[in-house]
Amino acid sequence: MIIDGKKIAAKIREDLKKKISEFKFSNKMVPGLSVILVGEDTASKIYVKNKEKFSKEVGINSQVIKYPEKIDEKTVLNKIDELNKNSEVSGILVQLPLPKHINKRKIIEKILPSKDVDGFHPLNVGNLSSGYESNIPCTPQGCFLLLKEVEKNLNGKHAVVIGRSNLNGKPMAQLLLKENCTVTITHSKTKDLKSECIKADIIVAAVGKPKLVKADWVKKDAIVIDVGINKTESGIVGDVDFEEVSKTVKAITPVPGGVGPMTIACLLKNTVECFKRANS
Ligand code: GUN
Numbered sequence: 001m002i003i004d005g006k007k008i009a010a011k012i013r014e015d016l017k018k019k020i021s022e023f024k025f026s027n028k029m030v031p032g033l034s035v036i037l038v039g040e041d042t043a044s045k046i047y048v049k050n051k052e053k054f055s056k057e058v059g060i061n062s063q064v065i066k067y068p069e070k071i072d073e074k075t076v077l078n079k080i081d082e083l084n085k086n087s088e089v090s091g092i093l094v095q096l097p098l099p100k101h102i103n104k105r106k107i108i109e110k111i112l113p114s115k116d117v118d119g120f121h122p123l124n125v126g127n128l129s130s131g132y133e134s135n136i137p138c139t140p141q142g143c144f145l146l147l148k149e150v151e152k153n154l155n156g157k158h159a160v161v162i163g164r165s166n167l168n169g170k171p172m173a174q175l176l177l178k179e180n181c182t183v184t185i186t187h188s189k190t191k192d193l194k195s196e197c198i199k200a201d202i203i204v205a206a207v208g209k210p211k212l213v214k215a216d217w218v219k220k221d222a223i224v225i226d227v228g229i230n231k232t233e234s235g236i237v238g239d240v241d242f243e244e245v246s247k248t249v250k251a252i253t254p255v256p257g258g259v260g261p262m263t264i265a266c267l268l269k270n271t272v273e274c275f276k277r278a279n280s
Pocket residue numbers: 093094095096097118138139167
């Protein structure tokens with residue numbers, strides 16, 4: 001089974017669009033998303049453009065604030081302060097990576113946790129790891145929803161997460177733990193990655209190494225979620241050797257068309273949830 005992230009993301013957006021038009025009808029209000037983009041990183045510019053496009057499509061009032069690479073940290077912090085106080089702004093996202101002279105931690109901590117649609121603020125991170133309600137980071141949330149499309153009950157499943165980033169690996173592991181999975185987090189210093197993967201009912205690969213996960217690393221009834229987006233001479237490929245692995249497993253996400261579209265759909269979902277909490 002190939003998990004169609006594009007289709008599932010489109011369904012989420014369709015549902016959000018309906019909800020937003022109902023809010024608009026009954027409350028005369030719509031969710032607002034402010035995205036801050038610093039500098040000229042090519043990938044970031046594409047991501048932000050897509051975030052803006054899909055926000056508009058579902059009826060979110062979207063605003064992109066662009067700063068040049070050399071902008072001082074204080075200006076960005078002041079802007080976040082202004083957005084925190086603006087009741088028309090439901091969600092704030094600062095696109096990463098930031099230039100080196102800007103302290104990422106300071107920026108993330110400046111965003112009100114209730115408007116932190118990325119779920120990167122320490123309060124949201126802590127709430128997720130304590131199993132409390134929180135804003136859940138968009139990429140792992142997207143992976144999780146794809147997984148649930150295939151398997152409703154994850155109780156006792158052995159999940160192997162490849163990669164330990166704050167953006168994906170760590171929150172992914174927390175989501176799987178919450179569902180009673182036995183979770184192994186692997187990373188660049190893991191001694192024998194293949195022997196870890198071979199035990200897995202679920203593999204989530206998020207390391208940025210093209211076609212790292214091979215067919216003989218994966219059990220035949222495993223579910224494989226591929227977060228990788230790697231540019232190679234033969235085009236964009238994931239962290240999993242899709243051609244080979246897809247022949248044996250129970251379900252797998254393609255790249256592109258798997259996790260990618262879900263990330264933005266979950267950002268829109270988080271924005272709508274922040275809006276609902278602020279207005280209930
Ligand atoms: N850069 C790459 N992925 C992300 C993300 O999910 N959120 C933000 N803010 N920046 C990113």
